[in-house]
Amino acid sequence: MMLALVAFAAGLGLVALILRLLSPQIRKYAAGGSCRSTVRLDGKVALVTGANSGIGKETALDLASRGARVILACRDLEKAEEAAAEIRTRVGGAKVEVRELDLADCCSIRAFAQRFLREVDHLHILINNAGVMMCPYMKTADGFEMQIGVNHLGHYLLTYLLIGLLKRSAPSRIVVVSSLAHNFGWIRFHDLHSQGSYNSGLAYCQSKLANVLFTRELARRLQGSNVTVNSVHPGTVRSELVRHSTLMSLLFAFFSMFLKSPKEGAQTSIYCAVAEELQSISGKHFSDCAPAFVAPQGRSEETARKLWDVSCELLGIEWD
Numbered sequence: 001m002m003l004a005l006v007a008f009a010a011g012l013g014l015v016a017l018i019l020r021l022l023s024p025q026i027r028k029y030a031a032g033g034s035c036r037s038t039v040r041l042d043g044k045v046a047l048v049t050g051a052n053s054g055i056g057k058e059t060a061l062d063l064a065s066r067g068a069r070v071i072l073a074c075r076d077l078e079k080a081e082e083a084a085a086e087i088r089t090r091v092g093g094a095k096v097e098v099r100e101l102d103l104a105d106c107c108s109i110r111a112f113a114q115r116f117l118r119e120v121d122h123l124h125i126l127i128n129n130a131g132v133m134m135c136p137y138m139k140t141a142d143g144f145e146m147q148i149g150v151n152h153l154g155h156y157l158l159t160y161l162l163i164g165l166l167k168r169s170a171p172s173r174i175v176v177v178s179s180l181a182h183n184f185g186w187i188r189f190h191d192l193h194s195q196g197s198y199n200s201g202l203a204y205c206q207s208k209l210a211n212v213l214f215t216r217e218l219a220r221r222l223q224g225s226n227v228t229v230n231s232v233h234p235g236t237v238r239s240e241l242v243r244h245s246t247l248m249s250l251l252f253a254f255f256s257m258f259l260k261s262p263k264e265g266a267q268t269s270i271y272c273a274v275a276e277e278l279q280s281i282s283g284k285h286f287s288d289c290a291p292a293f294v295a296p297q298g299r300s301e302e303t304a305r306k307l308w309d310v311s312c313e314l315l316g317i318e319w320d
């Protein structure tokens with residue numbers, strides 16, 4: 001017994017040593033692709049949702065460093081002001097502003113858009129980044145399940161309210177931050193808000209599949225407008241996203257060496273927002289700054305159209 005324990009401990013020690021020795025290579029591999037474009041964005045306006053932390057903050061910082069005026073659209077103004085201050089410290093002369101936006105409340109989204117349209121003349125880059133993952137069963141102010149409500153419906157309404165400005169500012173781009181998790185999702189039209197049964201992981205996958213379907217349907221409808229929309233999988237990134245799941249938090253902590261930093265995770269969003277070669281590319285899905293696989297259920301035109309109609313109905317809007 002003692003011998004087995006010693007052998008087990010020695011085995012663990014050996015694995016830890018190998019991982020430590022290989023850590024530079026592992027880190028390099030985990031970092032994934034990076035956006036190589038050096039394009040400047042002086043005179044351009046960008047809006048990033050959920051920009052107070054993680055991938056969104058790093059995306060906002062990069063766009064600001066290219067000279068764009070960047071609006072951080074966040075629900076927690078204190079955290080957002082801290083993020084803005086950090087960006088100003090890291091990027092001399094950064095033009096960053098904070099606006100309140102709670103994607104779990106249609107009134108807040110409408111108030112945000114109304115003020116935005118009153119005060120900002122152009123919008124060249126919209127990054128639908130904010131997200132919530134695997135939270136306990138909760139509803140938005142409008143009675144939607146929280147993950148489909150924030151990740152899909154909230155951004156759907158925001159994009160609808162800003163699409164006119166994006167068209168008037170063309171060429172302009174929309175980036176929708178989805179996930180590899182869309183592969184494991186399906187749209188439960190019979191119970192979109194999981195009232196019958198709720199599985200936090202599946203509800204997240206459903207919302208990320210909705211992001212992919214929305215992107216493809218919107219791209220089809222935007223043909224000829226010079227407004228493009230693409231979805232991205234940022235990679236597996238060390239961020240606050242796993243805050244609601246103890247298991248995921250433990251896994252992320254244990255395997256942190258294999259995860260991307262938020263800066264690395266922001267690269268594909270930035271690539272889709274600025275890369276010259278993507279100027280007329282729309283309706284595609286990217287990961288590691290390259291085209292990525294879309295699950296069959298994310299390629300269904302029928303499901304995309306149905307989700308579009310259901311979303312309009314739920315939000316009480318008409319969007320042709």
Ligand SMILES: NC(=O)c1ccc[n+]([C@@H]2O[C@H](COP(=O)([O-])OP(=O)(O)OC[C@H]3O[C@@H](n4cnc5c(N)ncnc54)[C@H](OP(=O)(O)O)[C@@H]3O)[C@@H](O)[C@H]2O)c1
Pocket residue numbers: 049050051052053054055056073074075076079101102103104105129130131132133150177178179180233234235236237238239240241242
């Ligand atoms: N991290 C990953 O491994 C990973 C993998 C695939 C996809 N993604 C996607 O990447 C995006 C960014 O996530 P992250 O990893 O950077 O996580 P994060 O650090 O938790 O950032 C999420 C952001 O969304 C905001 N948010 C949440 N609910 C909101 C609401 N109701 N209204 C407005 N903002 C809200 C959060 O604000 P608060 O700080 O106020 O909560 C936060 O700023 C998400 O869409 C996520 O699904 C992440």
